Amino acid sequence: MGMFTHTAxxxxxxxxxxxxxxxxxxxxxLPGSDPDALVEEVIARTGLSPVExxxxxxxxxxxxxxxxxxxxxxxxxxxxxxxxxxxxxxxLQATATIPYGETAxxxxxxxxxxxxxxxxxxxxxxxxNPIALIVPCHxxxxxxxxxxxxxxxxxxxxxxxxxxxxxxxNLLSG
Numbered sequence: 001m002g003m004f005t006h007t008a009x010x011x012x013x014x015x016x017x018x019x020x021x022x023x024x025x026x027x028x029x030l031p032g033s034d035p036d037a038l039v040e041e042v043i044a045r046t047g048l049s050p051v052e053x054x055x056x057x058x059x060x061x062x063x064x065x066x067x068x069x070x071x072x073x074x075x076x077x078x079x080x081x082x083x084x085x086x087x088x089x090x091x092l093q094a095t096a097t098i099p100y101g102e103t104a105x106x107x108x109x110x111x112x113x114x115x116x117x118x119x120x121x122x123x124x125x126x127x128x129n130p131i132a133l134i135v136p137c138h139x140x141x142x143x144x145x146x147x148x149x150x151x152x153x154x155x156x157x158x159x160x161x162x163x164x165x166x167x168x169x170n171l172l173s174g
Contacts, residue, residue: 004042005054008035009061011068013159016133018064020056021048024078028064030132030151030159045083064133070166073100075134083130090114091125098139101167105143123148138163 004026008017014032018025019042026046029038039050059077066072079096081089094112098104104112106126107119115121126137127149138160142148150160 002046002048003051004046004048005051005057006039006042007053007057007061008038009065011065013068013162016061016064018057018060019050020054020060021046021080021082023080023082025056025060025131025134026080026083028060028131028134030156031068032155032159060134067133068166070169073167077134079131079134084125084128087113087115087118087121088125088128091122092129092131092135092137095126095129095137095140096135098136100136103139103141103164106140106148107143109140119143133163136163139167 004019004021006017006019008015011031015035016031017029017033017035017038019027019038027038027042029035042048043050063072063075063077067075084092090113091109094109097112105119106122110116110118110122113122126140129135129137138150147157147160147164150156
């Protein structure tokens with residue numbers, strides 16, 4: 001049986017957990033989520049055995065912390081897309097191309113993923129993003145410019161706005 005590595009760490013926004021296979025980062029939860037649940041999910045969905053720590057997750061943790069502190073604009077990590085397929089994967093891969101400090105609408109991401117007019121389906125794909133923060137689904141907003149949902153409920157929407165606000169002043173400061 002194969003293995004995956006994982007780590008959990010505290011940030012100003014709450015605890016974050018990461019998991020990686022030999023192929024890349026397979027899972028990153030939103031700040032404030034349960035790190036143990038992430039490990040259990042990866043076990044259940046991949047059949048791999050968990051090992052705490054490792055170079056890839058440690059590097060990813062350093063990058064996530066730097067991002068949340070405003071010191072990193074572009075992640076430099078290999079990603080393992082095995083937890084998503086089809087249109088969901090296409091949406092997430094398109095989302096990964098949205099630059100720091102910029103936003104796109106759900107419809108624009110659907111078009112980038114090859115399905116113009118599939119804004120709702122794109123929203124569904126983004127709602128189950130297994131590599132949150134690193135695949136910046138917080139940059140995807142409604143066509144009217146409002147933030148839209150994120151991570152469930154009012155707390156998720158507040159987190160999305162906080163992440164968008166984090167990127168904006170850093171663009172202005174160069």
